[in-house]
Amino acid sequence: MENHSQKELDAALQLIVTTINNCEKMQLKFAEGTSQHSLLTYISENSPTSKVVG
Numbered sequence: 001m002e003n004h005s006q007k008e009l010d011a012a013l014q015l016i017v018t019t020i021n022n023c024e025k026m027q028l029k030f031a032e033g034t035s036q037h038s039l040l041t042y043i044s045e046n047s048p049t050s051k052v053v054g
Helices: 006-027 035-046 048-052
Strands: none
C-alpha cells in the first residue's frame, strides 16, 4: 500500500464527507420506502466517516 501525505488524506476525507452530505440532502427528495431513499439511508448510516466526523 502506498504512503500518502497527511494533506492527501485530509483532502480525501473532505471529499468523502462532502459526498455523504450531498447524499443526505438528496435523500430528502425521495419518498421513504423507495430504493433510492433506502440506498441513501444506508450510505449515510454506514459510512466510515459517520463514526469519525460525527
